[in-house]
Amino acid sequence: MSPFQSPLVDAYRRRTQKSARLAEQAARVLPSGVTHDSRYLQPHGIYVDRAAGSRKWDVDGNEYVDYAGGHGALLLGHNHPRVIEAVQKQLAKGTHFGACHELEVRWAQWVQRLVPSAERVRFTSSGTEATLLALRLARAFTGKPKIVRFTGHFHGWHDHMAFGVSSHFDGTATPGVLDEIAQGVLLVDPGNLTTLRDLLAGRDDVAAVIVEPTGGSWGQTPLSKEFIAGLAEVTSARRVLLIFDEVISGFRCSPGGAQTAYGVTPDMTTLAKILAGGFPGGALGGRKEIMDALDHAASAAAGREKISHHGTFNANPISAAAGIATLQIVAETDACQRANDYAARLREGLAGVLRDERIPWVVYGSFSGFHIYTNPEGRAVSVADIESGKLDYRALKAVSRDLITKLRLGMLVNGVEIFSWPGGPTSAVHTDDDLALTLEAFRRTLRTLREEGDIPV
Numbered sequence: 001m002s003p004f005q006s007p008l009v010d011a012y013r014r015r016t017q018k019s020a021r022l023a024e025q026a027a028r029v030l031p032s033g034v035t036h037d038s039r040y041l042q043p044h045g046i047y048v049d050r051a052a053g054s055r056k057w058d059v060d061g062n063e064y065v066d067y068a069g070g071h072g073a074l075l076l077g078h079n080h081p082r083v084i085e086a087v088q089k090q091l092a093k094g095t096h097f098g099a100c101h102e103l104e105v106r107w108a109q110w111v112q113r114l115v116p117s118a119e120r121v122r123f124t125s126s127g128t129e130a131t132l133l134a135l136r137l138a139r140a141f142t143g144k145p146k147i148v149r150f151t152g153h154f155h156g157w158h159d160h161m162a163f164g165v166s167s168h169f170d171g172t173a174t175p176g177v178l179d180e181i182a183q184g185v186l187l188v189d190p191g192n193l194t195t196l197r198d199l200l201a202g203r204d205d206v207a208a209v210i211v212e213p214t215g216g217s218w219g220q221t222p223l224s225k226e227f228i229a230g231l232a233e234v235t236s237a238r239r240v241l242l243i244f245d246e247v248i249s250g251f252r253c254s255p256g257g258a259q260t261a262y263g264v265t266p267d268m269t270t271l272a273k274i275l276a277g278g279f280p281g282g283a284l285g286g287r288k289e290i291m292d293a294l295d296h297a298a299s300a301a302a303g304r305e306k307i308s309h310h311g312t313f314n315a316n317p318i319s320a321a322a323g324i325a326t327l328q329i330v331a332e333t334d335a336c337q338r339a340n341d342y343a344a345r346l347r348e349g350l351a352g353v354l355r356d357e358r359i360p361w362v363v364y365g366s367f368s369g370f371h372i373y374t375n376p377e378g379r380a381v382s383v384a385d386i387e388s389g390k391l392d393y394r395a396l397k398a399v400s401r402d403l404i405t406k407l408r409l410g411m412l413v414n415g416v417e418i419f420s421w422p423g424g425p426t427s428a429v430h431t432d433d434d435l436a437l438t439l440e441a442f443r444r445t446l447r448t449l450r451e452e453g454d455i456p457v
Helices: 007-015 017-027 081-091 102-114 127-142 193-201 225-237 257-262 288-294 296-302 317-332 335-357 383-387 393-397 401-413 432-451
Strands: 048-052 055-058 063-066 120-124 146-150 185-188 206-211 241-245 268-271 282-286 362-364 369-373 423-425
Touching: 007 017, 007 401, 007 432, 063 432, 081 317, 102 120, 102 282, 102 317, 120 127, 120 288, 127 146, 127 206, 127 241, 127 268, 127 282, 127 288, 146 193, 185 193, 193 206, 193 225, 206 225, 225 241, 225 257, 241 257, 257 268, 282 288, 288 296, 317 335, 335 362, 335 369, 335 432, 362 383, 401 432
Parallel strands: 146 185, 146 206, 206 241, 241 268
Antiparallel strands: 048 055, 055 063, 120 282, 268 282, 362 369, 369 423
16 A cells, blocks of 8 residues: 555545645646745645744644744744734835845844854855855865865755755765765764864865754754864864854754854854744854955955855845844743753653653654654664764664655644654744643554554554
8 A cells, every 4th residue: 555545644635625725736836846845745735824832723724733843943933922023013114125224233233142153244045045155255264175064964955065965975966066066075974073083184175164063954963062072173173164054053052052052162153044033034153354255345455355245135124123033032031941941841752652652763852852763673772872873874864754754644633743854843932732732643643653554563
């Protein structure tokens, strides 16, 4: 039987008939009917009509506890009153001035106040643009061509980052990416400082190392605090720039991101998601001497060509208004800690369900995130095994897509949306009721998957 011909999938189809009709229309105008690969779900995804706090409702009227979280952007949940008020106030004034405005200054000041590495800030429209700009600045500042990345880490979809995440672990180019660009990026297995140290010792053409400080894909392949501290020492000793990709972890691990939580200050930091309060927006922050390559007067004084950087929606006033309101809340409240605490309780609760049901999966994660490892080989695996690197990115990403799809469908049928890892980010507004509903949805889904033969008895 096809994995998409089962009682569980039939139940999903019955609940989401309006979504199915929209998906049919979308397939005629959008490749695969989606606008983001992570939103691809068979037989179709849900189409959301509205959201508030920790919940959202689809066009069929179904209510869900939300762990997609705006792809990690919504630390404060949906439609936080202070964020909405700031946006509505700005909407009445204008959406795009094509000129400088006060909000971009205030927004950058909040970033500078919270993020230790942000001596100067440059806004972009997305996290992908921020990482692309970081690499360009690194090469210009050092005069060196190569970038080191860790296999399995995600840094956006531009050409320098479009391989070695979930495939092409050998560093070869994915379709449409020039071989010459792929050859300018050196992939290193994460978690192994000796390998990195040996690589850097044997060459003098590396401009920077870029890393997700909590581990690849928001900690799906985790890194330890000790590794990050060692990474900073190794790069500093070799005079190689260190770039933290804090697009997800920024303002989430702590108000100052992973770099504050770990006590390690990189040379540059890429930001997005929470930065703009759920609206489009990214930024690059870094040492002044590096960021001066974008500065007209500083470049002229140094006798070098300035790096050109444009972007129609850089520091858009609406995004700036939402971002300022969000960062104020992050700075002045315990929002980060509430999200972290909820995630810890959720991980513990999900693990308890697995124990009760005698299923050898593992729930793990750090800060305000959780991951579900479906352990396809049924080995004896613990959270400690994953956190210590006993299972590498190949093992952690080698999962049955059909099983994960049915897990997600089952959770949706039971009123919970999880992200495609599978797992998700938590927010500061998830409640005890959300937790209870999530655990019951997980239990029911696991039992259904077992009944349908997806999980061995």
